[in-house]
Amino acid sequence: MHESVNSRRSLPSVSKLLQALGPLYFPRPLVVDTIRRELAARRKAEEARGLEEIVLAIRASLDRHRHTRLRPVINGTGIILHTNFGRAPLAPEVAQSVAALAASYGNVEFDIATGARGSRASYLEHNLALLCGAEAATVVNNCAAALILVVKHFAGSGREVIISRGELVQIGGGFRIGEMLKAAGATLREVGATNRTSLQDYESAIGPESALILTVHRSNFYMEGFVESTSLTDLARLARKRHIPLLADLGSGALDSCAELSDEPEPTPADALKKGADLVCFSGDKLFGGPQAGLIAGRRRFIATLKREPLFRALRCDKLCLAALQATIDLHLAGSSNEIPALALLRIPKDELRGRAAAMFARLRGLPAHISVGRGTGKVGGGTLPRATIPSVTLDIVPELCSLEQFAASLRAGDPPVIGYIGGNSFKLDLRTIFPKQDEAVVDAIRTACSRIGTTNSGT
Ligand SMILES: *Cc1c(COP(=O)(O)O)cnc(C)c1O
Numbered sequence: 071m072h073e074s075v076n077s078r079r080s081l082p083s084v085s086k087l088l089q090a091l092g093p094l095y096f097p098r099p100l101v102v103d104t105i106r107r108e109l110a111a112r113r114k115a116e117e118a119r120g121l122e123e124i125v126l127a128i129r130a131s132l133d134r135h136r137h138t139r140l141r142p143v144i145n146g147t148g149i150i151l152h153t154n155f156g157r158a159p160l161a162p163e164v165a166q167s168v169a170a171l172a173a174s175y176g177n178v179e180f181d182i183a184t185g186a187r188g189s190r191a192s193y194l195e196h197n198l199a200l201l202c203g204a205e206a207a208t209v210v211n212n213c214a215a216a217l218i219l220v221v222k223h224f225a226g227s228g229r230e231v232i233i234s235r236g237e238l239v240q241i242g243g244g245f246r247i248g249e250m251l252k253a254a255g256a257t258l259r260e261v262g263a264t265n266r267t268s269l270q271d272y273e274s275a276i277g278p279e280s281a282l283i284l285t286v287h288r289s290n291f292y293m294e295g296f297v298e299s300t301s302l303t304d305l306a307r308l309a310r311k312r313h314i315p316l317l318a319d320l321g322s323g324a325l326d327s328c329a330e331l332s333d334e335p336e337p338t339p340a341d342a343l344k345k346g347a348d349l350v351c352f353s354g355d356k357l358f359g360g361p362q363a364g365l366i367a368g369r370r371r372f373i374a375t376l377k378r379e380p381l382f383r384a385l386r387c388d389k390l391c392l393a394a395l396q397a398t399i400d401l402h403l404a405g406s407s408n409e410i411p412a413l414a415l416l417r418i419p420k421d422e423l424r425g426r427a428a429a430m431f432a433r434l435r436g437l438p439a440h441i442s443v444g445r446g447t448g449k450v451g452g453g454t455l456p457r458a459t460i461p462s463v464t465l466d467i468v469p470e471l472c473s474l475e476q477f478a479a480s481l482r483a484g485d486p487p488v489i490g491y492i493g494g495n496s497f498k499l500d501l502r503t504i505f506p507k508q509d510e511a512v513v514d515a516i517r518t519a520c521s522r523i524g525t526t527n528s529g530t
Contacts, residue, residue, distance in 0.1 A: 271300075321352060
C-alpha cells in the first residue's frame, strides 16, 4: 500500500511529459490520451522508472498507432491485386476526377437538363450496361453486397437458392458464400458433389420453393482430375424453361478472358450474359481495375426491382466511389484499358523490368549489403486467377549488418513504407508492382534502411 503511494508520487505529470515529448505530428488529444494510458498502466503495475524511459514508451506507443493510419505504401510483393493493400490502384486520371468531385458539390442526384431531382449514377449505369452488353446495370458497395442484395430480393423469405456443392466458395477474410446466402434469409439447396455437378442434379433439385439458381466462379482456387460442371449455356436453358432467374457471381470482373495468363479463362460479364445468365455480379476493384464496388448487370426488369429494395439504400455507393467507377468505366469503353494500372502492371514486359532493376542496382553500390537482380513470379492476387504466375524481376538484398527480418522492418518503417518479402535467403522487392515513378523512392529507402541499421548497430 505504502509502496504504491510512493510510486504514484514518483510518476511525472501529464504536462511534464507533454513538454518532454516536444512537438509531435499527432493531434494533442491523442497524445494526452496516450500519456494517460501509459501512466495508468504504470500505476497499476506499481512501476515508476525515470522520465526518459516513460517518454520512450509513449513514443513507441504513438509510433505503433501512427503505422495504423491509412497512407500510400510501395508494393514490392509482386501481387498486383493485394487485398491488404486495397486491391486495384486507380489510374491517375481516375484519381483526379475523384479529387475534383470530393472537394465540390456535384450533380449526384440532380438532373442538370431539367433542374429537377435526378437519379443517382444514371450516367454510370448506362455506360456500364453498354460495356457489359446488358439491358441495364447498377452498382453497390462490393460484390458481396451485390450477392446479398440479389439473394435477398429473390429468396429472402426463406425460399431456396440452388447452388453446386463445388461452388460453395470461401472468399477472402473468412467469409463463405453459403453463410452469406443464409444471412440474406435464403435456404441453401446444395446440389451435386464437390467435384461433379451435372445438369440433371440441378434439374431434379428444382421445386416449388426454388427462387434462384446461383453459379459462383471458382475465382480463388481450381479443381482438377475427376471433375464435371454444367455449362452456363445449359444451366441458362434450364433456368429459362423452369422460369427461375439465374445469377452468375463472376467475382473478378475481367473484361477479357485473360487467356494469355491462365489455362482457365476468366468468365467475362458480356459472355455470361450472352450465354443466358439473367444477372451477373462482380467486383469493381479486382480485374476491373476500379474502386471497391459491386457491379450488377443484366435484365432491365430485375435491375429495376433490385433498385427498389429497401436494402439497396443501405448498400449504395458514395459520390467518391461513383466518380472513380464512372471514370474507370469510361476508360474501358474507350479501349484504354492499358491506362488502368492493375491491367497495365500485368502486361509490363520482363525486359522493361530488368532495365529498371539494372538502373536501380547501379545506384545501390557501396552499401553494406549484397544486392543482385533476381527472378520473381508475380501473382494477380485478390483471389483471382489462382493458376496464373507472371514472370517478373526482383531486387534481392542480403544486408550485412542485420537480419532479413530487421531489414524488412526497417523498410516498412520508412516514409513511404516499402513492403517486400523474404524468399530463399534474401529480402526481395518485385518490380512488377512498383510504379516506375517510385524507383527513386525505393533506392532512397534501401539506402536509408542500410545506413539506419549501420548506425544503430555501431551506436550500441
Ligand atoms: C472476390 C469475390 C467476391 C467478393 O467480392 P468483394 O467485392 O470483395 O465483396 C464474391 N464472389 C466471388 C466469386 C469473388 O471472387
